[in-house]
Amino acid sequence: MPGRAGATKVGDDLARRVATVAVTLGLDAVREVRVGRRIWGSERRIDVVLTGKDNRRLGIECKAQSTPGTAEEKIPATIQDIRAWPIPGIVVFQGEGFSDNMKAFLISTGVAVEFEDLESWLRLFFGLPLPDSG
Numbered sequence: 001m002p003g004r005a006g007a008t009k010v011g012d013d014l015a016r017r018v019a020t021v022a023v024t025l026g027l028d029a030v031r032e033v034r035v036g037r038r039i040w041g042s043e044r045r046i047d048v049v050l051t052g053k054d055n056r057r058l059g060i061e062c063k064a065q066s067t068p069g070t071a072e073e074k075i076p077a078t079i080q081d082i083r084a085w086p087i088p089g090i091v092v093f094q095g096e097g098f099s100d101n102m103k104a105f106l107i108s109t110g111v112a113v114e115f116e117d118l119e120s121w122l123r124l125f126f127g128l129p130l131p132d133s134g
Helices: 004-024 072-083 100-109 115-126
Strands: 028-037 043-051 057-064 089-094 112-114
Touching: 004 028, 004 043, 004 057, 004 089, 004 115, 057 072, 057 115, 072 089, 072 100, 089 100, 089 115, 100 112, 112 115
Parallel strands: 057 089, 089 112
Antiparallel strands: 028 043, 043 057
């Protein structure tokens, strides 16, 4: 499939950056955690699993798209997949390839955050100190 290797590289890069933000905040980050199978039999993996000091966990599915393409088409299935995880989960997304409508849909689900907002989101979720706002 044309462009697939490039898309995988962009997604892997986003997952690495998500893990880096988490570690900077003092969280543990593990990549590619196996968590059973999907309804059609393929193996289900969570891109990044974060663990806080209190052992609270969060799964993160990373979606990056620099140009319009198929990542956007997979979003509804991704949201449904997260609901089957044994831990809370979110989608972290980034890239100019997501349409404004898809960005609005993602935000409306309550389980998605743009990468640029991730640090603040994680601070709130894990009860970490918030940066001074003034």
